[in-house]
Amino acid sequence: MWVKKDLLGLDDLTKEEIEFILATAESFKEVSSRSIKKVPALRGKTVVNLFYEPSTRTRVSFEVAAKRLSADVINISTETSSVRKGETLIDTGRNIQALNTDIIVIRHNCSGAALMLARHVDICVVNAGDGWHEHPTQALLDIFTLKEKFGKIDGLKVSIVGDIAHSRVARSNIWGLTKLGAKVTVCAPEMLIPVGIEQMNVRVTNDINDALKDADAVNVLRMQFERDAGGAFPKQLEYFKNFGITKERLKNAKKDIMIMHPGPLNRGVEIASDVADGDNSVILEQVTNGIAVRMAVLFLVAQARDKNSN
Amino acid sequence: MWVKKDLLGLDDLTKEEIEFILATAESFKEVSSRSIKKVPALRGKTVVNLFYEPSTRTRVSFEVAAKRLSADVINISTETSSVRKGETLIDTGRNIQALNTDIIVIRHNCSGAALMLARHVDICVVNAGDGWHEHPTQALLDIFTLKEKFGKIDGLKVSIVGDIAHSRVARSNIWGLTKLGAKVTVCAPEMLIPVGIEQMNVRVTNDINDALKDADAVNVLRMQFERDAGGAFPKQLEYFKNFGITKERLKNAKKDIMIMHPGPLNRGVEIASDVADGDNSVILEQVTNGIAVRMAVLFLVAQARDKNSN
């Protein structure tokens, strides 16, 4: 059962709550394969995509999910928003709430933004990525995809490779996967491993071959070179040489190792093209599952709020 | 009864027309508190938001209002529009009309833009702010909020504080309020009072305490420092010291003085945070009422046009 009006992160959730979202997503997945891909679950409700960072992929996925639930969708991006006029996030949130809207999907560059917003509004808040903190729906769709293939998460060996230090995707995955009993390894160059990460119950390695060996799945993070301010990043070719996922490297991995990536791909940087497009890749299935997971999340938080207010 | 295909400003309207919009808005307000916030009033009609200035608040309010009426909504902002290619406003309007759309909601930086557009198209035009001229739906929602609290407008004492010279919100409020019998005071530093404003049937003062004393409501305008080109504006702290609405200043005002603000707030500039969030503030109710008022306006102009064309 789900009783929360918000989805802020997987750190907050119990194993049971995560499993309940996954089960709900499973039942919604079928909707997108119908000829008429629409259910009336959120008809007459309004979902606001409030994006302080550009992210077409996540915005579009939430927008499609909301529309398949028959919600009205309003897109706000900071490029044209009142934020430019100096309004605080809390004021913006309260104003959106005052429009009698139902759910805010927020992407923000500051860790904790979704939580702060959720504390100041009565409507639902769904975290679509807050700084380096969490990106819960991405992790949920990753876990959903793993579960779809392997039947269960408990005991799975999952390696996450890439810039762990600045990755909300890594953090949400670690919280979710470990709660469900997976064994998580993180792998990156030394400078991209955050201090104290071992306390999150993960194994750390700087050796890509070590990360791939025995892994049931590898989640390859995007190297966001455009965000590197301090020169901490290796050069692209150097990164590919030392950490890129290639057919050659996969020879020593399990034959059916599952290859995941949150997108967008840097082909030839963190992953070779033939691996991204190969038989082990589930990258596009992740995208498809993102719709089901987000439909489930939007539906569950809205339903919980309706019950609470009755 | 309402027979006009356009809403251009409150200067054009009779007392009866304004009251008819307010009464219609009252009946629409209930829709937004339903679980399924939707009525089929504008189903199969197309509303185009044509914004030559960025204004997320107003655009989103109109978009939500139109969608609650089941209209299709198309957003056009000049950042990506043909306007960049040098098309005239009239040509843009005629093209939008040629798409068999029904209503253009226009925000423009030139006074008179909505009127000019309305003269050249047969479809409905709703002014969402034209230069320093009018912002009729903002004034209507302000008046709606006043009426909701005080039961009537006739005889109310309303003070408008801030940059009167460059404020379409002030102008529309003055026209609307005085028609309905309110006594309006405007208060600002000398340089922000337009010449000849007394002819609009308002009292003028440069003394904030004078403006607050005896007032039933004070409408605090946003200081748009980002628009100050000529250095006519006082410094922010200086403005707050001399005109900012603070708890201290309100001690000499009526106990239940209503505090209004069109948003977005400059906390600590034109208004203190504890006043904006205090018991007398109706700032968020104004936002809520904006939906009802805009639903009423969209519905009435569309209905009038349908009747005229029959």
Add this chain to the structure above:
Amino acid sequence: MWVKKDLLGLDDLTKEEIEFILATAESFKEVSSRSIKKVPALRGKTVVNLFYEPSTRTRVSFEVAAKRLSADVINISTETSSVRKGETLIDTGRNIQALNTDIIVIRHNCSGAALMLARHVDICVVNAGDGWHEHPTQALLDIFTLKEKFGKIDGLKVSIVGDIAHSRVARSNIWGLTKLGAKVTVCAPEMLIPVGIEQMNVRVTNDINDALKDADAVNVLRMQFERDAGGAFPKQLEYFKNFGITKERLKNAKKDIMIMHPGPLNRGVEIASDVADGDNSVILEQVTNGIAVRMAVLFLVAQARDKNSN
């Protein structure tokens, strides 16, 4: 009958296919004159407008058309898209497909982009303009408008005036019109006539009077001075003097010569204002017909894909 999942250009189509689209558009045209302008043809389907170049006119026309068919519409423009993050067009297309969407309407600055995309996705692709190559829906609406007025295309004399060299509108019109039996003349300054254009079965002239004489219709292209990088363009006034369509020039043309323009207009550059607004102009009817043609195209490709996948 229509069996293609994509509309890439008129060069690919047979005479019969073009006529089938036109006939379908005719039946859809009536929808936009109803009071409730909506049919459920694409209910539960998702149309994605993927625009790599800004084009409000075309985007809005497709968006209105899709919504009149009851489709959900997602707008993606490169200003905020993952394209900035270096994703390839094919990856973007596959990701959009993985969302279980149905149709991508693509505008791209590279010739062949729509074709490349169509080869890599199973969902429908509609070309909304690719580089200097094709803009098939614009040509279809031009031809639809011609047919509506003249009853048939066979034997019509159509002159296209303007920057033929860089015009996808010209190219698509030439392919479509000649297939349907029209006699096409192109007219431009020497530098704006592409080498080898005669092989497209058109007559070439640099003399505007020659182009107007005997023509049943003239399609006046927009001079896109903003795109002139190499200084190949004449000055605006010089162009108007030598090629502008004026009342004076039309005196020697057929009395009922039809004046077309794809918009947006440069009044006083390629066309005089009184001609653009005169009795012979069908410029706004072209815009109206664009909705009918785009509804037909969206409907036909979606239907063909549904049939193929059954």
